Structures are given as C-alpha cells and as structure tokens.
Amino acid sequence: MLDLRLCEFKFPISPLVISTIKKNASKVNNYPVYEKLYQTLQEYTGYPENWILVGDGSNELITILSQDLLQEGDKVVVLKPDFPMYAVQALRNKVFIEKVDCFQNNFQIPYEKVINACKGAKILWLSNPNNPTGGYAPLPILRKIIESVDCLVCVDECYFNYHGETVLPWVREYDNLIVLRSFSKTHGLAGLRFGFAIANPKIIEKTKNYFKFEVNSLAVEAAMSAIKDEQYYHQYWQKIKEEKNYMAEKIREFGLQVHDSRTTFLCIKVGKGEKLREWLQKQEISLKVAYDLPEWLRLGIGTRKMNQKFLTVLKKYFKKIIPVHA
Ligand SMILES: Cc1ncc(COP(=O)(O)O)c(C=O)c1O
Numbered sequence: 001m002l003d004l005r006l007c008e009f010k011f012p013i014s015p016l017v018i019s020t021i022k023k024n025a026s027k028v029n030n031y032p033v034y035e036k037l038y039q040t041l042q043e044y045t046g047y048p049e050n051w052i053l054v055g056d057g058s059n060e061l062i063t064i065l066s067q068d069l070l071q072e073g074d075k076v077v078v079l080k081p082d083f084p085m086y087a088v089q090a091l092r093n094k095v096f097i098e099k100v101d102c103f104q105n106n107f108q109i110p111y112e113k114v115i116n117a118c119k120g121a122k123i124l125w126l127s128n129p130n131n132p133t134g135g136y137a138p139l140p141i142l143r144k145i146i147e148s149v150d151c152l153v154c155v156d157e158c159y160f161n162y163h164g165e166t167v168l169p170w171v172r173e174y175d176n177l178i179v180l181r182s183f184s185k186t187h188g189l190a191g192l193r194f195g196f197a198i199a200n201p202k203i204i205e206k207t208k209n210y211f212k213f214e215v216n217s218l219a220v221e222a223a224m225s226a227i228k229d230e231q232y233y234h235q236y237w238q239k240i241k242e243e244k245n246y247m248a249e250k251i252r253e254f255g256l257q258v259h260d261s262r263t264t265f266l267c268i269k270v271g272k273g274e275k276l277r278e279w280l281q282k283q284e285i286s287l288k289v290a291y292d293l294p295e296w297l298r299l300g301i302g303t304r305k306m307n308q309k310f311l312t313v314l315k316k317y318f319k320k321i322i323p324v325h326a
Helices: 015-025 035-045 058-069 085-092 111-117 139-148 168-172 201-207 217-228 230-252 273-282 304-321
Strands: 052-055 075-080 096-101 123-127 152-156 177-182 195-199 257-259 265-269 296-300
Touching: 015 217, 035 052, 035 195, 035 217, 052 058, 052 201, 058 085, 058 123, 058 152, 058 177, 058 195, 058 201, 075 085, 075 111, 085 096, 096 111, 111 139, 139 152, 168 177, 168 195, 195 201, 217 230, 230 257, 230 265, 230 304, 273 296, 273 304
Parallel strands: 075 096, 075 123, 123 152, 152 177
Antiparallel strands: 052 195, 177 195, 257 265, 265 296
C-alpha cells in the first residue's frame, strides 16, 4: 500500500538523528530531561524557556492549549477549511465554535469577516500555510488580524520550511500571538512526535505542567540532533518543492484543478472525492478527501517513485471512466 494520506516527510531522515536515536536507546529507563532541549530551542528560535512549551507533536500542543486556555462556554474561531483538531479540541472542552468560510473567497482569508467573528472569542486558530488547501495568508493580512482582535491568535506553522514566511518574531510584539511548530512534516519526526509553541510567558505559564513529561527522551535527543543537522534537510525541502511542482503540472494535464501549495501536499479538485478515494484505495494507494472539501482530494508528496506510481494509477482511472480522454 502506498500511503500518501498524512503528508509526512517521506525522504531519508538525517543520519545524525538516526545515530542519536540508537545511541540513546539504552537510556530510555530514565525520565526525559529538558534543560538542553530548551537551550537548543532558545538558540533556534531566539526565545527563552519561559516563552516555550514543548509537546508530543503539535497535536498535543493544540490539546494542551485548548484544555488550559479555554473554559466551557467560551468561543473559538476557526476557518473553513482548516486543520480539524482545533474544532475537535473545542468540542471536547464544550467550547462554542464559529467557522469563517474561506471557500467563497477562493480560499483566501476574508480577514474582515474573521476580525468580526473574533468579537467575544477566546482563540482564533489558523494554519499557515493552510491544511488542507496548501495556500497561505500574506503577512500583512495576518498582522491586520492580530492587531485588530482582542482574542488570542494561534498561528500553526506546521509547514513553515516549505513556505519560508513566519510570524515568529512578532511574538515579542503581540502578547496575544501563539506560534506552533512541528517536526513531523519538516524534520522526519512524525513517528517520534515533537513540536513546540512560542508565546508570551503570561500564556505559557498557564499551560506548563512541571509534573508531566510531554516529550519522550528519544524525541528530545532526536529533535536536538535535527536542529543541529538542519542543513541536511534543506536539500529535501527543495526536493519536495520540485516534486510538488512536477506533480501539480502532471495532474493539471488531466484537466484537474490543483491549488497552489506551500506544504508537503497538493489539494486537487476531482468532483466526487470519496468515489476516487475508494477507487485509489483498491489500487493500493491511500489518500484523503480534504477535510470540509468533499470535492477535493489531499495528496501527500512522496519520492519520485511514489509520485510516479500515483500518476500511473490516476491515468488508468481517467482511461477507465472517461474514454474520451483515452
Ligand atoms: C496544520 C497542522 N497542524 C498540526 C498538525 C499535527 O502535526 P503533529 O504531527 O506535529 O501533531 C498537522 C498534521 O497534519 C497539520 O497539518
């Protein structure tokens, strides 16, 4: 089965990270220690420990932030479409959700509507670049939103290294800004789990639990090595960009609409998404219908071999159902 559902980093992990994991495997009898990790993250991000919350992937950070910053009856604002975990965690915490539709606006953020929706809200969540479209909000729009609202704004930069623009330096400027980063899509640690949040210490102190070990000891060591060896990943971030452009071009040749993407996936308009997904599954290719977009499929970008397999199978599909294209 070719699994292109979750859009992880599909290329080889840094050899330094692998040797670090092996070297530390025999030490997992001890609880994790975070001092060196925070020092490394301080050098990496420019923010000291009291501005940083580490987590078992950004999913856990979304869980922690929702639990610790929200109360029953609060309101959060999310975009439609966007990463579903923001709403999932809101529901778990009995929080009211207001969704702002970006569909009518060709997936661009209708920022005036967003600012309006944020009245009386506790948190505005948004992924930038966006999952599932792969598109992004320009920095001036984000600044306008952050400056205009009274609530917290959590910008999830899970795909940062494929985009290059960040609001991270603004955290010092705006005490309502939280930035999330993950090493799942960028540094090959999806299976080990590592992410961090940066925000003003007034926010971070509400979420830190010194009795809990959020990140396991192998993930701590692996994350530090991934940062140390970050130069290694640049070649693959570039390669993923090239593969994504190649795939977008090839898929457009089938007459399908492909949204421009700054991530590890492409969002493709296929009509009946579930029908094509099921058919692909039978051909041993697994991908997802884009959340909140039933006419679109989300395709993770893999190696050239994986991508080629997808294209060959897609060609078969179009030959089969639309003989006019044959
Ligand atoms: C926007 C966004 N945020 C967070 C996550 C979760 O990442 P992690 O593996 O760090 O939990 C994903 C994963 O698909 C994502 O697309």
